């Protein structure tokens with residue numbers, strides 16, 4: 296099939312790399328011909344011609360997107376001619392933190408207490424209700440910890456409010472978590488569901504740096520609970536494709552943080568670490584192919600992000616159990632330029648390999 300991707304970043308790039316062996320073709324709409332996906336398919340650059348999105352729709356048998364910030368109106372229009380997966384409902388809910396939290400509440404999925412904030416008075420009331428510490432976040436558009444203000448004292452109310460620059464925001468109670476986990480799953484057009492194991496994520500300055508798969512010391516019950524939340528959300532949104540849920544592991548069980556209607560940085564390990572990667576399973580789902588097995592290829596896998604500058608790539612290139620993935624991007628502070636995947640049969644080997652890659656990790 297011909298797959299059209301709204302966006303042309305590294306996620307589209309990796310979708311294409313996984314989709315070509317299945318005989319699919321790719322087209323991308325992005326801002327410029329320099330983007331990470333541009334050489335992997337037909338590029339319909341909006342910078343050259345704003346109508347290129349229509350040419351992409353003419354090209355495509357099915358459309359998907361790279362970002363939850365995709366315009367819902369555009370997706371609704373496209374869907375009149377060509378199916379878009381994940382559908383409008385998934386996109387509408389996941390692009391707004393308030394709608395997302397309201398759905399969690401409706402489905403009895405535990406999440407942090409929250410209040411929507413549109414004015415300074417709203418924020419004062421929200422702080423009185425939720426207490427501190429709490430995090431004020433923009434309702435839409437945030438990523439990698441951007442658009443957030445951690446409030447520790449009431450003196451910060453004005454400063455926090457002003458940092459939102461007048462956009463709708465949400466105050467969330469601070470969750471005292473032991474670890475951050477995520478669950479990735481995929482649902483096909485035939486309602487088949489497949490789940491990857493819970494993985495453990497370590498962030499630094501709001502940016503994911505390390506994922507370990509599977510997360511260690513997870514009870515079968517905890518995996519089952521996370522899968523139950525996931526299944527409930529997939530079915531409620533009639534989701535087709537990959538869905539990711541970020542979770543906090545706390546003393547009192549799992550608390551859901553947020554979700555993304557797409558392949559996710561915390562699933563990049565699955566390229567070599569799982570029998571079918573998140574990218575291939577997303578492509579299979581949206582093209583109506585049977586979903587692939589999500590088990591690990593080895594007992595353990597890890598992913599180390601390459602952030603800001605490329606670094607000493609000869610290290611992973613000479614490790615037998617490491618795979619380097621670069622996105623064809625120029626170095627810039629805090630930018631995701633690539634990642635390194637590791638597979639291992641023992642935890643000791645995994646830890647040793649991560650240690651070998653310490654130059655890529657923050658202290």
Ligand SMILES: Nc1ncnc2c1ncn2[C@@H]1O[C@H](COP(=O)(O)OP(=O)(O)O)[C@@H](O)[C@H]1O
Pocket residue numbers: 407430437438439440441467468469470471475498501541552553
């Ligand atoms: N309510 C919360 N309590 C504690 N930590 C939080 C909370 N919300 C976010 N964080 C921290 O901030 C990070 C980024 O927040 P998140 O809501 O996931 O936004 P983003 O869209 O930037 O990923 C999380 O991975 C977590 O480390």
Ligand SMILES: [Mg+2]
Pocket residue numbers: 541553
């Ligand atoms: Mg997040």
